[in-house]
Amino acid sequence: MEIEVKFRLDRDIKHIIQQFATFEIEKVEEDIYFNSPSRDFRETDEALRVRKDVEGFSITYKGPKVDSETKSREEIKLRVNDFNAAVELFKKLGFREAGRVVKKRTIYRVGNAIICLDDVEGLGKFVEIEVECDDLEKGKQEIFEIAEKLGFDKGESIRRSYLEMVLERKG
Amino acid sequence: MEIEVKFRLDRDIKHIIQQFATFEIEKVEEDIYFNSPSRDFRETDEALRVRKDVEGFSITYKGPKVDSETKSREEIKLRVNDFNAAVELFKKLGFREAGRVVKKRTIYRVGNAIICLDDVEGLGKFVEIEVECDDLEKGKQEIFEIAEKLGFDKGESIRRSYLEMVLERKG
Numbered sequence: 001m002e003i004e005v006k007f008r009l010d011r012d013i014k015h016i017i018q019q020f021a022t023f024e025i026e027k028v029e030e031d032i033y034f035n036s037p038s039r040d041f042r043e044t045d046e047a048l049r050v051r052k053d054v055e056g057f058s059i060t061y062k063g064p065k066v067d068s069e070t071k072s073r074e075e076i077k078l079r080v081n082d083f084n085a086a087v088e089l090f091k092k093l094g095f096r097e098a099g100r101v102v103k104k105r106t107i108y109r110v111g112n113a114i115i116c117l118d119d120v121e122g123l124g125k126f127v128e129i130e131v132e133c134d135d136l137e138k139g140k141q142e143i144f145e146i147a148e149k150l151g152f153d154k155g156e157s158i159r160r161s162y163l164e165m166v167l168e169r170k171g
Numbered sequence: 172m173e174i175e176v177k178f179r180l181d182r183d184i185k186h187i188i189q190q191f192a193t194f195e196i197e198k199v200e201e202d203i204y205f206n207s208p209s210r211d212f213r214e215t216d217e218a219l220r221v222r223k224d225v226e227g228f229s230i231t232y233k234g235p236k237v238d239s240e241t242k243s244r245e246e247i248k249l250r251v252n253d254f255n256a257a258v259e260l261f262k263k264l265g266f267r268e269a270g271r272v273v274k275k276r277t278i279y280r281v282g283n284a285i286i287c288l289d290d291v292e293g294l295g296k297f298v299e300i301e302v303e304c305d306d307l308e309k310g311k312q313e314i315f316e317i318a319e320k321l322g323f324d325k326g327e328s329i330r331r332s333y334l335e336m337v338l339e340r341k342g
Binding site: 036046059077080089092 | 230
Protein backbone atom coordinates (compact mmCIF):
# COMPACT_ATOMS: atom_id res chain seq x y z
CA MET A 1 0.00 0.00 0.00
CA GLU A 2 1.23 3.47 -0.93
CA ILE A 3 0.04 6.07 1.59
CA GLU A 4 0.38 9.52 0.13
CA VAL A 5 -0.71 13.15 0.51
CA LYS A 6 -0.21 16.02 -1.88
CA PHE A 7 -0.31 19.78 -1.35
CA ARG A 8 0.02 22.70 -3.73
CA LEU A 9 3.22 24.64 -3.10
CA ASP A 10 2.97 28.41 -3.01
CA ARG A 11 6.13 29.02 -0.99
CA ASP A 12 9.68 27.69 -0.71
CA ILE A 13 9.91 24.89 1.87
CA LYS A 14 13.28 23.42 0.91
CA HIS A 15 15.05 24.98 3.93
CA ILE A 16 12.46 23.42 6.30
CA ILE A 17 12.76 19.98 4.66
CA GLN A 18 16.56 20.10 4.87
CA GLN A 19 16.34 20.51 8.66
CA PHE A 20 15.03 16.96 9.19
CA ALA A 21 15.20 15.05 5.88
CA THR A 22 18.04 13.86 3.66
CA PHE A 23 18.37 14.74 -0.02
CA GLU A 24 18.19 11.59 -2.16
CA ILE A 25 17.91 12.46 -5.87
CA GLU A 26 16.70 15.07 -8.32
CA LYS A 27 15.34 13.70 -11.59
CA VAL A 28 12.93 14.21 -14.46
CA GLU A 29 10.10 11.67 -14.59
CA GLU A 30 8.25 11.13 -17.86
CA ASP A 31 5.02 9.19 -17.42
CA ILE A 32 2.57 7.80 -19.95
CA TYR A 33 -0.78 6.75 -18.49
CA PHE A 34 -3.10 4.20 -20.10
CA ASN A 35 -6.79 3.48 -19.92
CA SER A 36 -8.16 -0.05 -20.09
CA PRO A 37 -10.18 -1.56 -22.96
CA SER A 38 -12.40 -3.38 -20.43
CA ARG A 39 -13.30 -0.63 -17.95
CA ASP A 40 -12.86 3.12 -17.62
CA PHE A 41 -10.07 3.84 -15.12
CA ARG A 42 -11.46 7.38 -14.61
CA GLU A 43 -14.57 5.74 -13.15
CA THR A 44 -12.89 2.87 -11.31
CA ASP A 45 -10.21 5.26 -9.94
CA GLU A 46 -7.37 3.00 -11.12
CA ALA A 47 -4.22 3.96 -12.98
CA LEU A 48 -1.67 2.23 -15.21
CA ARG A 49 1.56 4.06 -15.89
CA VAL A 50 4.81 3.49 -17.78
CA ARG A 51 7.62 5.70 -16.41
CA LYS A 52 11.01 6.73 -17.74
CA ASP A 53 13.59 8.40 -15.50
CA VAL A 54 17.34 8.42 -14.95
CA GLU A 55 17.05 5.33 -12.73
CA GLY A 56 15.38 3.28 -15.48
CA PHE A 57 11.92 2.24 -16.65
CA SER A 58 8.93 0.96 -14.70
CA ILE A 59 5.31 -0.12 -15.00
CA THR A 60 2.99 0.81 -12.12
CA TYR A 61 -0.60 -0.19 -11.43
CA LYS A 62 -2.51 1.84 -8.85
CA GLY A 63 -5.75 0.57 -7.35
CA PRO A 64 -8.68 2.76 -6.26
CA LYS A 65 -8.03 5.23 -3.42
CA VAL A 66 -8.96 3.70 -0.06
CA ASP A 67 -9.09 6.78 2.15
CA SER A 68 -10.96 10.10 2.11
CA GLU A 69 -8.16 12.31 3.45
CA THR A 70 -5.23 11.03 1.39
CA LYS A 71 -4.53 9.49 -2.00
CA SER A 72 -3.52 6.17 -0.45
CA ARG A 73 -3.96 3.11 -2.65
CA GLU A 74 -2.59 -0.29 -3.52
CA GLU A 75 0.40 -0.11 -5.81
CA ILE A 76 2.15 -2.76 -7.90
CA LYS A 77 5.46 -1.66 -9.37
CA LEU A 78 7.61 -3.52 -11.83
CA ARG A 79 11.02 -2.49 -13.15
CA VAL A 80 11.40 -3.21 -16.88
CA ASN A 81 14.30 -3.09 -19.32
CA ASP A 82 12.63 -1.31 -22.25
CA PHE A 83 10.34 1.76 -22.16
CA ASN A 84 9.14 1.61 -25.77
CA ALA A 85 8.43 -2.13 -25.58
CA ALA A 86 6.36 -1.54 -22.41
CA VAL A 87 4.29 1.15 -24.15
CA GLU A 88 3.90 -1.06 -27.24
CA LEU A 89 2.87 -4.06 -25.09
CA PHE A 90 -0.04 -2.20 -23.50
CA LYS A 91 -1.14 -0.77 -26.86
CA LYS A 92 -1.18 -4.29 -28.33
CA LEU A 93 -3.27 -5.44 -25.35
CA GLY A 94 -5.87 -2.81 -26.26
CA PHE A 95 -4.92 -0.14 -23.70
CA ARG A 96 -5.15 3.43 -24.97
CA GLU A 97 -2.87 6.29 -24.02
CA ALA A 98 -4.79 8.50 -21.56
CA GLY A 99 -2.24 11.27 -21.08
CA ARG A 100 1.32 12.22 -20.23
CA VAL A 101 2.80 13.81 -17.12
CA VAL A 102 6.33 15.21 -17.07
CA LYS A 103 7.82 16.60 -13.89
CA LYS A 104 11.07 17.49 -12.20
CA ARG A 105 11.07 15.68 -8.85
CA THR A 106 13.44 16.30 -5.93
CA ILE A 107 13.28 13.51 -3.35
CA TYR A 108 14.18 13.76 0.35
CA ARG A 109 14.02 10.86 2.80
CA VAL A 110 12.98 10.94 6.45
CA GLY A 111 12.63 7.56 8.18
CA ASN A 112 10.40 5.34 6.02
CA ALA A 113 8.83 8.30 4.27
CA ILE A 114 9.87 10.32 1.25
CA ILE A 115 9.10 13.96 0.53
CA CYS A 116 8.89 14.85 -3.17
CA LEU A 117 9.16 18.43 -4.38
CA ASP A 118 7.50 18.28 -7.80
CA ASP A 119 7.54 20.83 -10.60
CA VAL A 120 4.95 19.50 -13.03
CA GLU A 121 4.83 20.67 -16.66
CA GLY A 122 1.72 22.80 -17.11
CA LEU A 123 0.57 22.48 -13.49
CA GLY A 124 3.19 24.13 -11.28
CA LYS A 125 4.72 23.08 -7.96
CA PHE A 126 3.54 20.54 -5.41
CA VAL A 127 4.84 18.54 -2.51
CA GLU A 128 4.00 14.85 -2.08
CA ILE A 129 4.67 12.95 1.12
CA GLU A 130 4.65 9.17 0.76
CA VAL A 131 5.21 6.10 2.83
CA GLU A 132 4.90 2.45 1.82
CA CYS A 133 3.11 0.74 4.68
CA ASP A 134 0.33 -1.82 5.09
CA ASP A 135 -1.08 -0.08 8.17
CA LEU A 136 -3.10 2.84 6.78
CA GLU A 137 -3.63 4.62 10.10
CA LYS A 138 -0.01 4.35 11.13
CA GLY A 139 1.17 5.51 7.72
CA LYS A 140 -1.27 8.43 7.71
CA GLN A 141 -0.08 9.54 11.11
CA GLU A 142 3.51 9.48 9.86
CA ILE A 143 2.85 11.52 6.73
CA PHE A 144 0.54 14.05 8.42
CA GLU A 145 3.19 14.67 11.09
CA ILE A 146 5.63 15.50 8.30
CA ALA A 147 2.99 17.65 6.57
CA GLU A 148 2.48 19.60 9.79
CA LYS A 149 6.21 20.23 10.14
CA LEU A 150 6.11 21.67 6.63
CA GLY A 151 3.19 23.89 7.57
CA PHE A 152 0.38 22.03 5.78
CA ASP A 153 -3.01 21.13 7.14
CA LYS A 154 -5.02 17.94 6.37
CA GLY A 155 -7.75 20.08 4.87
CA GLU A 156 -5.46 21.37 2.12
CA SER A 157 -4.65 17.84 0.86
CA ILE A 158 -5.28 17.33 -2.88
CA ARG A 159 -6.59 13.87 -3.80
CA ARG A 160 -6.58 14.39 -7.55
CA SER A 161 -3.70 12.86 -9.48
CA TYR A 162 -1.40 14.86 -11.75
CA LEU A 163 -2.96 13.02 -14.69
CA GLU A 164 -6.46 14.14 -13.68
CA MET A 165 -5.21 17.71 -13.31
CA VAL A 166 -3.43 17.63 -16.66
CA LEU A 167 -6.58 16.30 -18.37
CA GLU A 168 -8.86 18.84 -16.62
CA ARG A 169 -6.55 21.63 -17.72
CA LYS A 170 -6.79 20.48 -21.34
CA GLY A 171 -10.56 20.58 -20.91
CA MET B 172 8.95 -10.77 -35.81
CA GLU B 173 9.58 -14.21 -34.40
CA ILE B 174 9.71 -16.81 -37.18
CA GLU B 175 9.34 -20.28 -35.76
CA VAL B 176 8.54 -23.89 -36.59
CA LYS B 177 7.86 -26.76 -34.26
CA PHE B 178 8.02 -30.52 -34.78
CA ARG B 179 7.19 -33.44 -32.53
CA LEU B 180 10.31 -35.40 -31.57
CA ASP B 181 10.15 -39.17 -31.76
CA ARG B 182 13.88 -39.77 -32.04
CA ASP B 183 17.13 -38.45 -30.64
CA ILE B 184 18.54 -35.64 -32.80
CA LYS B 185 21.08 -34.16 -30.37
CA HIS B 186 24.03 -35.72 -32.21
CA ILE B 187 22.87 -34.17 -35.51
CA ILE B 188 22.36 -30.73 -33.93
CA GLN B 189 25.81 -30.84 -32.34
CA GLN B 190 27.40 -31.25 -35.78
CA PHE B 191 26.51 -27.72 -36.87
CA ALA B 192 25.11 -25.79 -33.87
CA THR B 193 26.58 -24.61 -30.56
CA PHE B 194 25.13 -25.48 -27.17
CA GLU B 195 23.97 -22.33 -25.36
CA ILE B 196 21.98 -23.19 -22.22
CA GLU B 197 19.75 -25.81 -20.62
CA LYS B 198 17.02 -24.44 -18.36
CA VAL B 199 13.54 -24.96 -16.97
CA GLU B 200 10.98 -22.42 -18.19
CA GLU B 201 7.80 -21.89 -16.16
CA ASP B 202 5.16 -19.95 -18.07
CA ILE B 203 1.81 -18.55 -16.98
CA TYR B 204 -0.47 -17.51 -19.84
CA PHE B 205 -3.25 -14.96 -19.52
CA ASN B 206 -6.44 -14.24 -21.40
CA SER B 207 -7.72 -10.70 -21.90
CA PRO B 208 -10.84 -9.19 -20.32
CA SER B 209 -11.62 -7.38 -23.58
CA ARG B 210 -11.24 -10.13 -26.20
CA ASP B 211 -10.70 -13.88 -26.27
CA PHE B 212 -7.07 -14.58 -27.18
CA ARG B 213 -8.06 -18.12 -28.27
CA GLU B 214 -10.10 -16.48 -31.04
CA THR B 215 -7.75 -13.62 -31.88
CA ASP B 216 -4.75 -15.99 -31.85
CA GLU B 217 -2.80 -13.76 -29.46
CA ALA B 218 -0.89 -14.71 -26.32
CA LEU B 219 0.30 -12.98 -23.16
CA ARG B 220 2.84 -14.81 -21.04
CA VAL B 221 4.81 -14.25 -17.84
CA ARG B 222 7.94 -16.45 -17.74
CA LYS B 223 10.31 -17.49 -14.98
CA ASP B 224 13.64 -19.16 -15.75
CA VAL B 225 17.20 -19.18 -14.47
CA GLU B 226 17.99 -16.08 -16.57
CA GLY B 227 15.23 -14.03 -14.90
CA PHE B 228 11.62 -13.00 -15.50
CA SER B 229 9.90 -11.72 -18.62
CA ILE B 230 6.57 -10.63 -20.06
CA THR B 231 5.88 -11.56 -23.69
CA TYR B 232 3.04 -10.56 -26.00
CA LYS B 233 2.56 -12.59 -29.18
CA GLY B 234 0.42 -11.32 -32.03
CA PRO B 235 -1.66 -13.51 -34.37
CA LYS B 236 0.23 -15.96 -36.56
CA VAL B 237 1.01 -14.45 -39.95
CA ASP B 238 1.93 -17.52 -41.98
CA SER B 239 0.25 -20.83 -42.82
CA GLU B 240 3.36 -23.05 -42.70
CA THR B 241 4.97 -21.78 -39.50
CA LYS B 242 3.98 -20.24 -36.18
CA SER B 243 5.62 -16.92 -37.05
CA ARG B 244 4.19 -13.85 -35.34
CA GLU B 245 5.00 -10.46 -33.92
CA GLU B 246 6.55 -10.66 -30.48
CA ILE B 247 7.12 -7.98 -27.82
CA LYS B 248 9.36 -9.09 -24.97
CA LEU B 249 10.10 -7.23 -21.77
CA ARG B 250 12.49 -8.26 -19.00
CA VAL B 251 11.07 -7.54 -15.53
CA ASN B 252 12.47 -7.67 -12.01
CA ASP B 253 9.62 -9.46 -10.22
CA PHE B 254 7.63 -12.53 -11.37
CA ASN B 255 4.87 -12.37 -8.74
CA ALA B 256 4.35 -8.64 -9.24
CA ALA B 257 4.01 -9.20 -13.02
CA VAL B 258 1.37 -11.91 -12.46
CA GLU B 259 -0.45 -9.70 -9.93
CA LEU B 260 -0.32 -6.71 -12.29
CA PHE B 261 -2.16 -8.56 -15.06
CA LYS B 262 -4.71 -9.99 -12.61
CA LYS B 263 -5.43 -6.47 -11.33
CA LEU B 264 -5.87 -5.31 -14.94
CA GLY B 265 -8.59 -7.95 -15.36
CA PHE B 266 -6.55 -10.62 -17.19
CA ARG B 267 -7.34 -14.17 -16.17
CA GLU B 268 -4.90 -17.06 -15.95
CA ALA B 269 -5.43 -19.27 -19.03
CA GLY B 270 -2.95 -22.05 -18.25
CA ARG B 271 0.59 -22.98 -17.34
CA VAL B 272 3.36 -24.57 -19.39
CA VAL B 273 6.49 -25.97 -17.77
CA LYS B 274 9.31 -27.36 -19.88
CA LYS B 275 12.96 -28.24 -19.85
CA ARG B 276 14.54 -26.43 -22.80
CA THR B 277 17.98 -27.04 -24.26
CA ILE B 278 19.07 -24.26 -26.62
CA TYR B 279 21.59 -24.49 -29.47
CA ARG B 280 22.60 -21.60 -31.71
CA VAL B 281 23.40 -21.68 -35.42
CA GLY B 282 23.91 -18.28 -37.10
CA ASN B 283 20.93 -16.08 -36.26
CA ALA B 284 18.73 -19.05 -35.45
CA ILE B 285 18.23 -21.06 -32.30
CA ILE B 286 17.22 -24.70 -32.00
CA CYS B 287 15.29 -25.60 -28.84
CA LEU B 288 14.94 -29.17 -27.64
CA ASP B 289 11.89 -29.04 -25.41
CA ASP B 290 10.60 -31.58 -22.92
CA VAL B 291 7.17 -30.25 -21.99
CA GLU B 292 5.36 -31.43 -18.84
CA GLY B 293 2.40 -33.55 -19.88
CA LEU B 294 3.09 -33.24 -23.64
CA GLY B 295 6.46 -34.87 -24.35
CA LYS B 296 9.35 -33.85 -26.57
CA PHE B 297 9.49 -31.29 -29.37
CA VAL B 298 12.01 -29.29 -31.33
CA GLU B 299 11.47 -25.61 -32.10
CA ILE B 300 13.57 -23.71 -34.61
CA GLU B 301 13.37 -19.92 -34.31
CA VAL B 302 14.85 -16.84 -35.87
CA GLU B 303 14.10 -13.21 -35.12
CA CYS B 304 13.86 -11.49 -38.47
CA ASP B 305 11.62 -8.93 -40.15
CA ASP B 306 11.82 -10.68 -43.52
CA LEU B 307 9.38 -13.59 -43.24
CA GLU B 308 10.47 -15.39 -46.43
CA LYS B 309 14.17 -15.10 -45.63
CA GLY B 310 13.58 -16.27 -42.07
CA LYS B 311 11.42 -19.20 -43.20
CA GLN B 312 14.09 -20.30 -45.67
CA GLU B 313 16.66 -20.24 -42.87
CA ILE B 314 14.60 -22.28 -40.42
CA PHE B 315 13.37 -24.81 -43.00
CA GLU B 316 16.97 -25.42 -44.12
CA ILE B 317 17.81 -26.27 -40.51
CA ALA B 318 14.66 -28.42 -40.21
CA GLU B 319 15.72 -30.35 -43.29
CA LYS B 320 19.18 -30.98 -41.84
CA LEU B 321 17.44 -32.44 -38.79
CA GLY B 322 15.29 -34.67 -41.01
CA PHE B 323 11.97 -32.78 -40.73
CA ASP B 324 9.60 -31.89 -43.54
CA LYS B 325 7.48 -28.72 -43.80
CA GLY B 326 4.37 -30.84 -43.78
CA GLU B 327 5.10 -32.12 -40.26
CA SER B 328 5.21 -28.60 -38.77
CA ILE B 329 2.91 -28.08 -35.77
CA ARG B 330 1.32 -24.63 -35.57
CA ARG B 331 -0.44 -25.14 -32.25
CA SER B 332 1.20 -23.61 -29.18
CA TYR B 333 2.16 -25.62 -26.11
CA LEU B 334 -0.59 -23.77 -24.23
CA GLU B 335 -3.20 -24.89 -26.78
CA MET B 336 -1.92 -28.46 -26.53
CA VAL B 337 -1.94 -28.39 -22.72
CA LEU B 338 -5.52 -27.05 -22.70
CA GLU B 339 -6.71 -29.60 -25.33
CA ARG B 340 -5.22 -32.37 -23.25
CA LYS B 341 -7.11 -31.24 -20.20
CA GLY B 342 -10.25 -31.31 -22.35
